[in-house]
Amino acid sequence: MFEDFFGKFSRAFLEDNCSGLRLMADGLGKTALITLGSLVLGVILGIILAVMKVLPGKSIFNKILAGIANTYIAIFRGTPVVVQLLLFYFGICARIDIDPVLAAIICLGMNSGAYVAEIIRGGILAVDHGQTEAGRSLGLSYSTTLVKIVLPQAIKNILPALGNELIALIKETSVVSFITVVDITKVAGNIIAKTYEPFVPYLFLALVYLVVVLIATWLVGILERRMRQSDQR
């Protein structure tokens, strides 16, 4: 049983001077790049969209901004990310020569932004209004108060939820092979196409995702503890 298992592993990953493993490593690199790229884009977009939704005052300008943000969120949360990828890469970018990895980062980042926006909006609303009043009463502008006082507290509170989003993103990147990106999932599929033995490569693939997610969880935990410094009595 174990010999058989090892034999399958060896055929899949270790033959030809470990070519299978090296392909997996390349694929993992792409998975990591797409995850990090779309996370950064998602958080930046999320903050912008959240701020568009929480702006005080009832001017028409603010209503338009909130309307744009709401529409954006409705569209990106309301359609499958695979469909967005296909539409973006094969539809919108059909005539442009765009690197599929970049297309994947843009598309997953824009999708993630819709979810992160609602997380951040919740975080902003949870910060006591007295904080804003204190900042404004000192003469700070709305934007300075938001950036220096409200957002740091909001981000600290929503870090667990953002960690969730990071984990979801890591796993969600497994759909990028739809637009020809050879990520780690696609590499495993390619290997199976050669060896006709799906169990061991897919099991190994699952293990790699698990380890990556565990590392990400650990890193988020460190960040969270660091940001909780000011909570210690």
Next chain:
Amino acid sequence: MISVKNLCKSFQKIDVLCGIDYEIKEGEVIAIVGPSGSGKSTFLRCLNLLEEPTSGEIWFEGEQINTKNCDINAVRARMGMVFQQFNLFPHLTVKQNITLAPVKLGRMTQEEADQRAMELLERIGLPDKADTYPIQLSGGQKQRIAIVRALAMNPDVMLFDEPTSALDPEMVGEVLAVMKGLAEEKMTMVIVTHEMGFAREVADKILFLDGGVIVEEAAPEEFFTNPKSERLKDFLSKVL
């Protein structure tokens, strides 16, 4: 210094302030008292436009501040405010709380602001708390630091919104002592308070608000010993 002309404020259909006229002069200490729901806090918060007046005018140092053209941030930088719930920034150390606004608004460099913060902390006897976070402080310490944070902007007037109402009784004194020190330095102060003894001792004028209007205004002795309106007599009989 601050003049209020026919100030009205309504929240939805409830009229909280119904036509307040008052003139606060430089160096005066004004205490505002009255039953809860009388509009004291709303009146105070209208002075620096944390509440937008529904109608009426607020003038500060010769400029009408409740107009579109007024740079409200510049006005607020000259008006310090202290809140009932302290509202210190929990993610910043005590020193960062004090220096944030002066540095961000370009009044001082970080070094100058740090030095000024330490001077102010010396003055309230808390220099050893400079690098701690607000959560590690008692209520009285928090409120004294909140006062100092407002003072760091060198304001022309200080607004106090029930500064001792959220404190344990034994901590009220230390906060009132800091405020008394300010009054002795001729800082212009507007104080919404329930501390009648403090108002009597420190204020130049006491305003009695009820039902959104100034029912009575008088110097402290007159106010407590010879109240004219029935409502003030009734109020004093309950709180003294």
